[in-house]
Amino acid sequence: MLEKALKGSRGYGIWVAFLLLLVAIGFFFYLKQLDYGLGITGMSRDVSWGLYIAQFTFLVGIAASAVMLVLPYYLHDFKAFGKITILGEFLAVSAVTMCVTFVFVDLGRPDRAVNLILYPSPRSVLFWDVIVLNGYLLLNIITGWTVLESDKKGIPPPAWVKPLIYLSIPWAISIHTVTAFIYSGLPGRGFWLTAIMAPRFLASAFASGPALLILFCLILRRFGRFDAGEKAIQTLAKIVTYALATSIFFVLVEIFTAFYSQVPGHMQHLKYLFAGLEGHNTISHWMTVSALTALAALALLIIPRTRQKEPLLALACCGVFLSLWIEKGLGLVVTGFVPSPLERIADYTPTGPEIAITTGVWAMGLLLITIFYKIFVSVRNDE
């Protein structure tokens, strides 16, 4: 089926070439990073994780959200999702590939990455994250590809895929839970040390992932001659609405606990995140955008009349994606480090090379999605 990705329209060719260019630029700067060290990024002694690990965290959520299609279709026989579950699975494959790449580019000694396997350390959450992420990648490649191949041949998928699909449901929950445990299990970082971290991650994942899928469905209808169907898109929109509301609720719960209890260690990080500390307020400006966008998107999604209007739905989905990307892909990771254990407020600003590498990894993921979806549409349209 791979050959179907090779031929396409002029627009498809230009889009692929554009993504390849971004990947090449990212790779060029990664070589620079290999030569100079991670000092080429904005990370420091105090803020020792930055854009890379934040993207990883955000994308684990995108990957986990495939379950929002698989679960209704396979467990509740919700037929409207039948046409697009494969889109969810391929989105998961691309997202997990990006996750693994982001962890890799974040390593100080990538040449020793194999030590993760040579010296397995079950007490480390990262060890488990490597296992669940790779397992999830494998599950989605196998199930997505097999189901699509059966589609192509016009036969029902083989019986052995079903158990794997069922397994992928709790597995999707596990990848985001384990990723949350990376943060919530650390004693000295008050901002992350909260039991609601994993539920919060899942809620924001089930909003940002399906929002992205809606956007992809709308793009495929416009450019790919593939219609996911009104019912599928509207159901996804409802999922985004509930998940976004839950996600906002969880953040407010955190804010209440910190500010009503008035425990300084809990308040200071949230103050930094939403208002800035001692004039350090770059992140808080971003978070203002995130909060306002989330509320506006929620309003558009809750009101049935606006939710059902496709341009407004698309706008709302863009808002959800942007808002949650700022929250998880920028704010969450950096704020855990500020103030530092010695109460320093270190500024973190991603550098040019760091942004180029990050863009390159995103472009690689988008390229994978483009190729998968091209194959999917070609098979569906019997080209």
Add this chain to the structure above:
Amino acid sequence: MAPTRREFLKIAGFSAVGLVIPVLPSRSLAQTGTPAAGGLSSPAAPGPLQALTAKRWAMTVEPKKCRPGCTDCITACHLEHNVPDFGNPKDDVHWIGLEKVAHVFPAEAHPRLSESITLLPVPVLCNHCENPPCVRVCPTQATFKRPDGIVMMDYHRCIGCRFCMAACPYGSRSMNYRDPRPFIRKINPAFPTRTKGVVEKCNFCEERLARGILPACVIACKDKALAFGDLEDPRSDVRLILDKGLSLRRRPELGTGPQVYYIL
């Protein structure tokens, strides 16, 4: 620096035991207890110094003894261990730092704290925790705890994921964001230099202990603000100091069990 009489006797004691049971592994030597008293009756033994061992190494810090502006402990440590000086806070690597009381013990700080306390320079270093979060999170066991309590780094195994830096509640760890070698003032050939991309921190001078010498910072401190010894030995320097009054540990509520004790 000449060792004090007490240190000398201790070393001599170890040497004496070393002569009697030279093949005994250091771990079982530790289990027999610190044989410091043996040195009183036996003369200084010739030959190489025997390793200093303990059941639980610990350090005491008395910042009130520190001279204002003194950085001898830092200089000695960083020279001994080839710690680079990048000259900027972003790439900064250090094993010992000097911080204000309010930042080291935020729970104890209040606006009426006397200036004699708030202006004190407090040396901070790895706490060699009894229950170290950094060891728990390391995905390759590149950082690990020895039976004598020293939390170690294997610079040849570290993949530079910096999970340990996120896990350490004390900010004791540094990452080599760049190649450190050009930034080492004077390379000490007796201790390895690091490569870019690995994490490093204080090692309680385990390489000196193995040669029978106390940590560089302890020896370098002319004001005797730092003491080092076996927490399980009631006659050790650290125990004698702890016996004198109230001592503090950094963020004890986290359950990490720091083994650096502060007397303020």
